[in-house]
Amino acid sequence: MISVEEYVALLRDELALPVTEDDLGRSLDTVDAWDSVHLLTLCTLLERRTGRPVPFARVLEAPSLVAVYELATTS
């Protein structure tokens, strides 16, 4: 598992995204410095961190960072 705080830290420290918890609900295309390729790296990082598979196809359709978080943490 990964908490919301840890998720934000991962986005900031590992993915180099300047985001806060307030940005999680925003539409991805309005997130500062966001690029669609970040989703792929984020999937890899989340799988390494949580030790469980992330549903790639659904993550690629996720509208926001919080939606990615939910996909990675609910089975």
Next chain:
Amino acid sequence: MTELPPAAEWPSVRGLLAELPDDALPRAGRFLARLDPAEVLAAHPATPVVSLYVTGHGTLAALRPALAVELARHGLLAGVALADFDAWVRDLADPASELYTTLGKAGGPAFALAVLDPGIVAAELPPPWRADDAARVLDAKVTLIEKLAATFAATARGATLVLNTLPLPRELTAQLLDRRERAALGAAWREANARLLRLDRPEVAVVDLDPLLAEGIRARDPRQSVYAKAHLTDDLLAAYAREVGHLARQAAGLAKKVLVLDLDETVWGGVLGEAGPEGIEVAEGYRGEAFTRFQRVVRQLGSQGVLVAAVSKNDPEPVAGVLRDHPGMTLRDGDFVQVRANWRPKHDNLAELAADLNLAVDSFVFADDSPFERGLVRRELPGVAVVDLTAEPALHVAALLRDGWFDVPRLTSEDRARPARYREEDARRGFLEGFDSLDGYLAELGTEVRLAPADPAQLDRVSQITLRTNQFNLTTRRLSPAEVRDLADDPDARVLAIASADRFGEHGLVGAVLLRRDGAVLRVENFLLSCRVFARGIEQAVLGAVLEHARASAAREVRAAYRRTAKNGRVAGFYPEAGFATVHADEAGAEFRHDLTRPPEPVPHIRLSADFGGRHP
């Protein structure tokens, strides 16, 4: 690195990265990729930039951070342009494409990375398919790539096309049920890769992915491949970017020339001062065999022109004894250009060694198992590349070879002879000490110089001199082998090779003069001389011959330029001292002219033969 470094702090980035373990580099790359190269250049205009145009078959955005960090590890700023998805054939085939216009605008070294993945074959297999079908597609693809490489060579002068071998996915081989069919697919696939590796063009470099995969890097993730068209994993692209970093470092003229080794726990196991020559671990026992393996690899590098030296905190006599008499040693005193065993700080020894070899410490690679010694050298001599050896000698070889420090585009016969030449240089130094004055020494040295148009076999070596020479390099314009070939073919230009010899032996090809005839003006486009032989009058004698030639061939004047770099300050006065007048000069450099009214100063102790190869230039 856990935050975006400000552009102003770029010069410290290389040192920060040197301290990071491999698994922290991707993260650092994602931060560095957000740095705007223009801002770094605004703060530090002298930063070397390498232009990289990335194209290929799949999603390659992960290469941007990977290239940013791998080039930054060598102090290079990556200017990365990412092509449209799956545009590689169009990019390479059309001389008016974005790829060629981008590379054409590059100020420094420029690369096109055409990243190939197994999808280029898999996507064209008919349903259903057999090994024959795959062989046909592979053959067509490699033929296409060969044609594209020819177009590239003709269009992007001076730039390098980087290709790679194709990993063979089990998802393909396992679809063929017949054992012979499956083997036939494997064979055809390897044949295609072998054809790529045999693409022997100076403008093309092929990164062989097999050795990277053999290290245990995963080639593909089916989900990333299927859903995101990312056909190669981030890990493999990171390893590929490291190889590209090595190519970029070579093209930027940052070649390493000297390997400096610690001795205790680096070359042999144990501490010589405590264990004595009988107690050190070498050749025998588990650890001893590991050290011998490392010594063999060092010798292998030495046989290809790397100058090997030792700097060890030890008394000199026991070290000399081990290198001379220890029955288990592979490396002997003759394998080292210098052995410095003393108790002084290693960075002082490295600086003195650099002065003795007449090389910059920036061309040194230093390998030591002691974190203390490595840290001190990193701090005192930030230009030295430091290899982190550990307490596990079986890992020494991998650590030494990790960054291809000594890789060159083409090894020349000069390279192989280099260590012997430097050892001769030690003999010359001994000879010098017997004379009261330098003039007396030079007169006895019997230096012969031959100046003549470079023959085709020497053009690679001339390119290498432009890439590797930093001190006696009047304009520091780096030339790829293809660019040198273009100059040699240009009727208005001339590529002259300088070769020399003296009583101690042949120096071989030690420099080059690039001339261009422009009406009544003879222009010296660049003048280069190996640091091994300068300050003996060779440069004055050769320049004198150029001036004589200009006068004899009815030139009105000779023009020459100096472009300042961090390394070539000592040749700023070269042209004025030879009677050239300064046309203009500023911080960036100077332009000179010689009106040919006065003859050049003779250099009596040099016997020079000059051949300018016919009437022009």
